[in-house]
Amino acid sequence: MKNFRKDILFSIVLIVFLSVNATSQNKKSSVTDSETKIEKRDKKKRKKKRKKVKLPDIDLSHWKVTLPITNDEGKPLEISPPEILDFANIEEAKPYMYIDSTKGAIVFHAMPTESKTKNTKYTRSELREQMVPGDNNVNWTFEQGGTMKGKIAIDEVSKDKNGKYHRIIIMQIHGRLTNEQRDLIGEDDNNAPPILKIYWDDGKIRVKTKVLKNLNATGDELLHEDAWDNDEGFNFEQKVGFGKFTLEVKVSEGKMVIVLNNTEYKVYESIHMKKWGIFENYFKAGNYFQTRDEGAYAKVRFYELEVSH
Template identity: 55%
Template sequence: MYRIKLLRNNMLWAFLIALTATMNVSCQVKNSTTDDIEDLSEATLGDKSGESLVEERKYRLPNIDLSHWKVTLPVGKPDEVEPPEILNYATNAELKNYMYNDSTDGSLVFYAFPNSTTTNTKYSRCELREQMVPGDNNVNWTFPQGGTMKGTLAMDEVTKDPEGKYHKVIIMQIHGRLTNAQKELIGAKDNNAPPVLKIYWDKGYVRVKTKELKDKSASDTDILHTDAWGDDEGYTFPDYVGFKKFTLEVKVKEGKLTVVMNNRDYKTYDNVSIRRWKVFENYFKAGNYFQSKEKYSYAKVKYYDLEVSH
């Protein structure tokens, strides 16, 4: 009897000890989980709810203020959308097929293909045009006044030509413009002047082209004509960017034009042609000016941030 009673007592004590240990482990796990949640809240969530965190991780937006830009689309006459309508591009039925967010990487995508073209051009575009006064093309800037445009961008998709080479895309520009008085002076049919700067994505490299006077001694009136200007030989930055993200900065200051790539490589233009460009008004452009007319060709350019200052 004693042995049976002792065995029963031992079994009871073992049960009680096991139960106590289980309760302690349970409490420790519970406390550890609570602490982990509190640590996550303090280190990661702040005052945000878990739902807000999911939203923040799921949706990323580009850092671009569109209040001083209009966009030209590759469709319509071509169609253009100015401020304030452009600010609602994400829900604008006219825009969302050609200019839209990629929320997975926080970029604004510009999609273009051969279709509608603007006056004096043969290629289509989905491209932003600077408007210093929103909705007004008549207020622009001169080289003596200067300006800076900086953006982070990447080529997302682009087709190849029959030889297997990627199509070219103009990704940034400085475009010249005649004032109304200059237009009347030379009898031009519109205010169009040459683009003094074109920056290309060219087979994975960044290539810069500027304008040069054909006759350096031409008068200030003569150089208002488009045919007074030709293209320079161009400059290609040595680094291959391919489809990776990179930065470009265009700076106009004191009669100089400088293009900076990835904050380290730069090309500066300080010559007679650049100094004489002061007769024109100008505006910045950025986006996707697609350089192909081949059927089924297209390109998508991503901008992550874009800013302009004067």
């Protein structure tokens, strides 16, 4: 009888022990599962955060930038290759050219300041093509041709007193005199007129180009700025507003084509384009702000920018 009671007592103790041990194991398992879930959740958060960091698809090795501030000589501050490749760490550039890693774009910010380039009253935060990095003297002709393509969006822009958004030039083809041409016509610099200006104008894309005043002009006559006049301009039909859009500029001998969003085209192929072949050229892109209104500003995002020749 005593042995029987001992056996029962032992069995009860064993059952209690096993039960407690099982509960303990379940608790440990539950804690482990909970920790695993937390780790997985944190990992997803970290992964999601990493995904939000985007970089623009732009190679700056053949561009210099002009900013709306002055250097020690009182001239607009310029940053050329190779320094421009590290623009995000240049203190002077940070307010006017910076990366928006949530959008994957470079932002060009401009406003009226005392920093004006020669022959203009407006300021800019704008890229200038350099076929040879750091050198302005190597450029291209229409015969050599070239293509510039960008994906762009207007980030912010102020309005004038009438409630209309201020205008911004976002792309250009600028003419340039060679040193020989400059000396030939007695100019003191290499500036020639811009054959192309592309505006963001109150949510639409507007194109301006140059036309000859005298169609019979030849040779040296063509080199003078006053030989050329502005055309009437052209407006693309679609309104881009503040959304993303693509612009492509394609140049070949005697011809220039502007393409908006791969759906609308404007073709320039005339005597004006043919005679423009006398000039060298370079591409420009960014934010050339077209007002001096007090308190005005504009920010332009470039997601992609590509040039080829």
